Amino acid sequence: MTGFLISRRNLLLAAGALMTAALPMAQAWAEDAPRGGRLVVAADSEPRTLNPAIVASNGVFFIASKVIEPLAEAMMDGEGGLAPRLATSWEGSEDGLSVTFKLREGVTWHDGEPFTSADVAFSAMEVWKPLQNLGRVVFANLDTVETPDAHTAIFRFSAPTPIQLIRNALPVVTSVLPKHLYEGTDIAANPANKAPVGTGPFKFAEHRPGEYYRLTRNDAYWGEELPKLDEIVFRVLPDRAAAASALEAGEIQLAAFSQVPLVDLERIASVPGLKVVTEGYEALTYQLVVEINHRNEILADQRVRQALSHAIDREFVVDTVFLGYAQAATGPVPQNAPQFYNPDVKPYAFDIERANRLLDEAGYPRGEDGKRFSLRLLPAPFFSETRQFGDYLRQALGKVGIDVTLVNNDTPAHLKAVYTDHDFDIAVGSPVFRGDPAISTTILVQSGIPDGVPFSNQGGYANAELDTIIDQAAETIDTEARTALYNDFQRIVVEDLPLINVAEWGFTTVASDTVLNVGNNPRWPVSNWADTALAP
Numbered sequence: 189m190t191g192f193l194i195s196r197r198n199l200l201l202a203a204g205a206l207m208t209a210a211l212p213m214a215q216a217w218a219e220d221a222p223r224g225g226r227l228v229v230a231a232d233s234e235p236r237t238l239n240p241a242i243v244a245s246n247g248v249f250f251i252a253s254k255v256i257e258p259l260a261e262a263m264m265d266g267e268g269g270l271a272p273r274l275a276t277s278w279e280g281s282e283d284g285l286s287v288t289f290k291l292r293e294g295v296t297w298h299d300g301e302p303f304t305s306a307d308v309a310f311s312a313m314e315v316w317k318p319l320q321n322l323g324r325v326v327f328a329n330l331d332t333v334e335t336p337d338a339h340t341a342i343f344r345f346s347a348p349t350p351i352q353l354i355r356n357a358l359p360v361v362t363s364v365l366p367k368h369l370y371e372g373t374d375i376a377a378n379p380a381n382k383a384p385v386g387t388g389p390f391k392f393a394e395h396r397p398g399e400y401y402r403l404t405r406n407d408a409y410w411g412e413e414l415p416k417l418d419e420i421v422f423r424v425l426p427d428r429a430a431a432a433s434a435l436e437a438g439e440i441q442l443a444a445f446s447q448v449p450l451v452d453l454e455r456i457a458s459v460p461g462l463k464v465v466t467e468g469y470e471a472l473t474y475q476l477v478v479e480i481n482h483r484n485e486i487l488a489d490q491r492v493r494q495a496l497s498h499a500i501d502r503e504f505v506v507d508t509v510f511l512g513y514a515q516a517a518t519g520p521v522p523q524n525a526p527q528f529y530n531p532d533v534k535p536y537a538f539d540i541e542r543a544n545r546l547l548d549e550a551g552y553p554r555g556e557d558g559k560r561f562s563l564r565l566l567p568a569p570f571f572s573e574t575r576q577f578g579d580y581l582r583q584a585l586g587k588v589g590i591d592v593t594l595v596n597n598d599t600p601a602h603l604k605a606v607y608t609d610h611d612f613d614i615a616v617g618s619p620v621f622r623g624d625p626a627i628s629t630t631i632l633v634q635s636g637i638p639d640g641v642p643f644s645n646q647g648g649y650a651n652a653e654l655d656t657i658i659d660q661a662a663e664t665i666d667t668e669a670r671t672a673l674y675n676d677f678q679r680i681v682v683e684d685l686p687l688i689n690v691a692e693w694g695f696t697t698v699a700s701d702t703v704l705n706v707g708n709n710p711r712w713p714v715s716n717w718a719d720t721a722l723a724p
Contacts, residue, residue, distance in 0.1 A: 221416050221704050221705060221719065221721030222416070222721055222722070222723065222724060223413075223416050223417075223418075223721070224416075224417070224418050224722070225417055225418055225419075225721075225722035226417070226418060226419040226420070226421060226722075227417050227419070227420050227421070227441055227442065227703065227717075227720065227722060228421045228423055228439070228440045228441050228442075229420060229421065229422050229423065229440060229441070229442045229443070229444070230422075230423060230425045230431040230434065230435075230440050230442070230443040230444075230447050231250065231251065231400075231401065231422035231423060231424050231425065232424075232425060232426055232428060232431075232445070232447050233247055233424075233426065234395075234397065234398075234424055235247045235248045235251070237381045237382065238251060238252040238255070238381060238382060238383075238384045238392070239252065239256075239363075239365070239378075239380070239381040239384060240252045240253065240256055240363040241256070241311055241315045241316060241319075241320060241323075241363040241364070241365045242315060242319050242320055242321075242375070242376065242381070243320070243321060244320055244321055244322045244323070244360050244361055244363070245321075246445070246472065246620065246713070246714050249711075249714035250422075250444070250445070250713060250714055251401055251403075251422055252363075252384055252386075253363075253388070253714050253715055253716055253717075254388055254389060254390040254403055254420060254716050254717055255298075255384045255385075255386040255388045255390055255391065255392050255403065256363045256364070256365070256384050256386035256387070256388055257273045257274050257363070257364065257386060257387050257388045257716065258273055258274065258358060258359055258360075258361075258362040258363050258364070259273060259274050259275035259278070259289060259308070259358050259362040259364065260272055260273050260275055260278070260355075260358040260359060260362070261273050261358075261359050261709065261711065261715055261716070262359045262471045262623070262709060262710045262711045262715075263709050263710070264470075264708075264709060264710060268355045269710075270355060270358060270359070271709070272292070273292075273716075274291060274292055274295065274303065274308070274364055274387065275289045275290065275291055275292070275358075276290050276291065276292050277289070277290045278290075278351075278354070278355065278358070279351075280350075280351030280354065280665075283348060283665075284345070284348030284349050284350060284351070284663070284665035285344060285345050285347075285348060285349070286342055286343060286344045286345065287342070287343045287349075287351060287354055288340065288341075288342050288343075289308065289340070289341045289342075289343070290339060290340060291303075291304075291305055291308065291338075291339040291340065291341060292339075292410060293339050294410060295387050295410045296387070296408055297366045297368075297385055297386070297387055298385045298386060298387070298391045298392075298406060299366075299369075299385055301366065301368055302338075303364075303366075303387050304335075304338040304339070305335035305337070305338055305339060305340055305341040306335055306338075306367050307364050307365065307366055307367045308333065308335075308341040308364055309333035309334075309335050309341055310365070310367035310370070310371060311362075311363070311364045311365045311367075312327065312330060312333050312341075312343065312362075313330070313332070313333055314370070314371075314375065315365060315370070315375060316361055316362065317330050319375060319376065320361060321641070321642070322357070322360060322361050322622070322627055322628055323361045325626065325627065325628075325631060326353065326354070326357045326361050326626070326627060327361070328662075329345045329346045329347040329349055329663075330343060330344075330345055330346075330349075331344050331345060331346045332344045347663050348663045348664075348665050349662075349663070349665075350662075350663075350664060350665045350667070350670055351665070352624070352665075352667050352670060353624055353626050353627075353662075356622075356623040356624035356627065357622075357623070357624060357627050359471070359623075359711060360622050360623070360627060361627070364386075364387070365380075366380075366385055366386075369385055382395070383395070387410070388406065388409070388716050388718075389405070389406050389409045389411060389414055389415035389716050389717070389718040390403035390404060390405060390406055390415060390417075390420060390716075390717075391403065391404050391405075391406050393419075398424055399423070399424055400421050400422060400423045400424060401421070401422040401424075402419065402420075402421050402422075403419065403420045403421075403422075404418070404419050405417065405418045405419065409718070411718050414718040414719060415716075415717070415718040415719070415720075416704075416705075416718070416719060416720060416721035416722075417717070417720060417721065417722065420717065423439075423440055425440075425447070428447050428448070428449050428572070429449060429452075431443040431447040431448050431698075432448045432449070432452045432456055432698075435448065435456065435459075435462060435698055435700070436456070436459055436462070438700075441699060441700040441702065441703055441722075442697065442698070442699040442700065442703055442706070443697065443698050443699075444695065444697045444713040445695045445697075445713060446513075446571075446695040446696050447698075448696070448698045449572065450510065450511045450513055450573075450696070451511065453511075453696060453698070456698055461700055461701055461702075462698060462699070462700060462701065463698070463699055463700075463701050463706075464696055464697070464698050465696065465697040465698075465699060465706050465707045466513075466694065466696050466697075466707075467706075467707035467708070467712070468697060468706065468707030468708070468709065468710070468711075468712030468713060469694035469695050469707075469710070469711075469712070469713070470524060470694070470710035471622070471623055471710035471711045472620060472694065472695070472710070472711055472713070472714070473522045473524060473525070473620065473621045473692050473693070473694060474618050474619070474620055474621075474692070474693050474694070474695075475517060475520075475522065475618065475619050475620070475621060475689060475691070475692055476505070476514075476517070476573070476574065476577060476616070476617075476618060476689075476690040476691040476692070476693065477616070477617045477618070477619065477632075477687045477688060477689050477690060478496065478500075478581065478614055478615070478616060478617075478687060478688040478690060479606065479612075479614065479615040479616070479617045479646075479647055479687050480493060480496075480613075480614055480647050480649070480685070480686065480687055480688070481610060481612055481613050481614065481615075481647045481648065482647045482648045482649045482650075482686070483610065483647070483648045484563075484613050486552065486561055486563075487563075487613065487614070489550050490684060490685065491546045491547070491549055491550040492546070492547065492550050492552070493684075493685040493688070494536065494543075494546050494685060495542075495543040495544075495546035495547045495550070495588060496543075496585065496590075496614075496685075496688060497536035497685060497688045498536050498537065498538065498539045498540070498542045498543035498546065499538075499540065499543040499584050499585055499587065499588045499590075500536075500538065500581070500584055500688070500690055501538040501584065502516035502517065502535075502538065502690055502691060503516055503538070504538075504580075505577060505580060505690060505691055506691055508580070509573050509576045509577050509580065509691075510573060510691065510693055513693060513694070513695075513696065514691045514692060514693035514694075515691065515692050515693070516535070516690075516691060517535070517689035517690055517691050517692050518531075518533055518535040518682070518689070519533045519535065519678045519681060519682045519689055520625070520629055520632070520633070520677070520678055520681045520682075520687075520689055521621065521625060521629065521674070521678055522621050522692040523692065524692070525621060525623070527623075527624075527671070528624070528625055528671060528674050529678075530674070530675040530678040530679065532675075532679075533678050533679055533682045534682065535682065536682075536688075540587060540588060543588045544588055544589070547560055547588060547589065547590075552589075554589045558589055559589055559590070559591045560588075560589040560590055560591075561590060561591070562590070562591040562592070562593065563585070563590060563591070563592050563593070563613040563614055564592075564593050564595055564612060564613045564614075565578055565581060565582060565592050565593065565594050565595065565612075565613065565614050565615065565616070566595050566596075566597065566602060566605060566606060566612045566614075566615040566616070567579075567581075567594065567596065567615070567616040568602055568615065568616050568617055568618055569596065569597060569598055569599050569602055570599065570618055571618060573693070574616045574617075574618050575596070575616075577616055577690070578594055578596075578616050579594070581614075581616065582594055592614075595612075602615075603642055606646060607639075607640055607641060607642045607643075607644065607646045608639055608640040608646075610639075610646055610647075610648070617643065617687075619632060619643050621692075625661070625674050625677065626658075626661065626662055628643070630658045630661075630677070631643070631644045631645065632644060632645055632686075632687060633645050633649060633651070633654060633658075633681055633686040633687065634654070634655060634658050635649065635650035635651070635655055636655075645686070647686070647687070649686040649687075651680065651684060651686065653680060654677065654680050654681070654684075654686075657673050657676055657677050657680070658677065660673055661673040661674055661677070695713075697712075697713065701723075702722055702723040703720065703721075703722060703723075704720065704721040704722065704723055705719045705720050705721060706720070
């Protein structure tokens with residue numbers, strides 16, 4: 189069993205290099221892949237909106253990314269690791285105060301209206317900057333968007349903004365909306381949020397609540413000979429065990445985001461006609477973290493936080509919770525992000541004796557019952573792994589004398605308790621690293637984040653040195669200098685532990701072997717699937 193687990197880790201680590209080498213073959217498959225057919229996919233939830241321009245989350249992207257397109261998408265190679273979509277090029281000024289986008293010509297919205305730079309300007313100024321969860325950070329200094337012609341958009345910033353950040357953010361924060369359907373409306377309540385109109389390879393057709401979403405082929409798509417499929421049906425299967433059964437019965441052809449439980453993978457990998465794919469998640473690294481409420485005076489003591497970190501056996505978590513489909517974390521930037529990862533940070537070793545000494549030094553000796561103090565732990569309900577880790581963490585902290593009470597909530601109650609009411613001591617979170625620390629990582633530790641912002645620093649942590657580094661990096665246009673600042677960022681976070689990074693994990697896809705071009709870009713499940721095809 190041990191050898192099997194190690195081979196899984198090696199597969200995860202090598203995935204990027206393997207996919208780079210395999211890309212020319214994948215492109216050949218895309219060109220040669222047959223056209224037609226219906227792909228039936230498992231969907232474990234029904235998002236409240238299908239508008240990724242407002243809510244940039246993988247739950248929304250999973251369906252909406254086939255309909256609504258960004259300016260660029262991630263790819264394994266190519267300039268900056270980006271593939272053009274609605275933008276064909278992007279160039280930043282030397283002073284960092286502007287970025288010029290050249291836009292694709294001959295593109296139409298699904299209702300027949302032409303796509304122009306006015307749509308990009310509207311989306312940037314009226315949606316991404318004021319409304320989108322991640323765009324508020326990336327485009328905080330965006331002043332205006334000039335549109336000198338129908339296919340040029342010039343973004344002008346009030347402060348230097350690194351082109352590196354803009355490039356890294358393009359796949360996630362630049363989903364373009366049709367101005368003619370949203371202008372002058374309540375954007376957050378627009379009916380198109382549930383029945384989106386885009387420029388993508390598939391058109392939204394219908395949603396039957398509790399049953400399915402159906403997308404149909406866009407015959408006017410700008411991509412030559414694309415899309416390959418006639419139709420995609422996302423069948424709602426909230427019970428993850430049901431996805432494996434549906435695959436084996438041939439009722440669905442694909443389940444992404446580890447919807448087939450990890451414990452079933454070995455068995456299902458041996459089923460004739462099915463394949464397990466780990467590629468396609470390289471830019472979707474999830475992080476298992478312990479969120480800490482620093483308003484609790486016990487947890488405000490750095491020695492206590494260090495003791496918590498020493499009490500966690502990360503390798504055990506990787507092997508038992510993730511069955512080897514993960515890596516032990518060393519800090520706030522994952523190891524598969526070489527652009528920013530600092531290999532010199534020193535992670536906390538699993539050391540029970542050291543944890544006990546730190547708690548004694550902090551003034552919390554064991555009582556007669558062996559307990560030092562009590563904490564309430566709220567595990568995020570998003571994944572079975574976050575709940576399982578919550579069970580492990582309760583036991584692990586119990587071994588150093590910390591009495592932990594688990595509080596299991598559903599998703600709305602969990603989000604309210606942690607991010608609005610701050611009604612927790614420690615919580616298990618699962619943020620996503622999105623290619624650049626400024627997009628969705630620094631917000632986890634930066635002070636001054638308003639109440640109620642999900643997946644942000646709602647523990648009340650404040651560190652002036654760290655805030656200064658974050659602010660400087662946000663306006664540093666020299667790439668090497670910016671990387672150096674984020675190296676310091678990682679060092680301070682690991683030393684002071686505003687939160688505790690435990691593991692980093694990707695996901696698996698299980699598909700019929702008739703499904704072609706699965707996992708051929710680093711955000712595959714949330715990309716447009718234009719070249720995904722079905723073998724006859």
